[in-house]
Amino acid sequence: MKLPLLLTLACLSLPAQEPAAPAAAEQREPVAQSWGRYFNTVERGTWRPLTGKERWRIYWRATYASPGTIFRAAGPALADQLNHRPETWPQGVEGYSRRFANRFARFALQDSMSHAASAALGYEVRYVRCGCQGFWPRFGHALLWNFLTLDRNGATVVNMPRIGSAFAAEFIGNAWMPRGYRTNAEAFRGVGVQLGVGALFNTVREFAPRGKRR
Secondary structure (H helix, E strand, C coil), X not given: CHHHHHHHHHHHCCCCCCCCCCHHHCCCCCCCCXXXXXXXXXXXXXCCCCCHHHHHHHHHHHHCCCHHHHHHHHHHHHHHHHCCCCCCCCCHHHHHHHHHHHHHHHHHXXXXXXXXXXXXXXXXXXXXXXXXXXXXXXXXXXHHCCCEEECCCCCEEEXXXXXXXXXXXXXXXXXXXXXXXXXXXXXHHHHHHHHHHHHHHHHHHHHCCCCCCC
């Protein structure tokens, strides 16, 4: 797992390439609201490209230092525990610990590669809230933005760093699994878990109440 982290550090050290801002916008909005900062969300109307320092802070918090990092690994690990997958791993605390570590490591790999590639391309790594009205438009936006993001100019693009890193993390993660769990089918199953958890988190971010600006 050292390689993805080193790659992330190298890319995050690149200077941010921001489009020139008009003089009237010198007093810009904060990077995010207090709630948005905690959940890595941003409003489309106040969006601006991230700096390298901001990217590093978001990567560290999103990957290792927020409650979400525990919950997103704990759920799939519990499902594997209940289904006794892999069957060669024990049950009880020891078995759950191994299943949790397996899922946590895969998410960490995915985050590391995704954030590194996004920094190199100038892509947004936060969730961009809809700004629309009604449950279904907002819910659809939350699902769709599991696959979309903004580039450095604010244009909507396919989030290839996120999608590609989900596949890469699952195929790499298969290397430490028992025999019979190193197949392409298992990797694709893991990709489904990653994208499903991402859609769930996006839905929470979309419908969470907007906090006051700091």
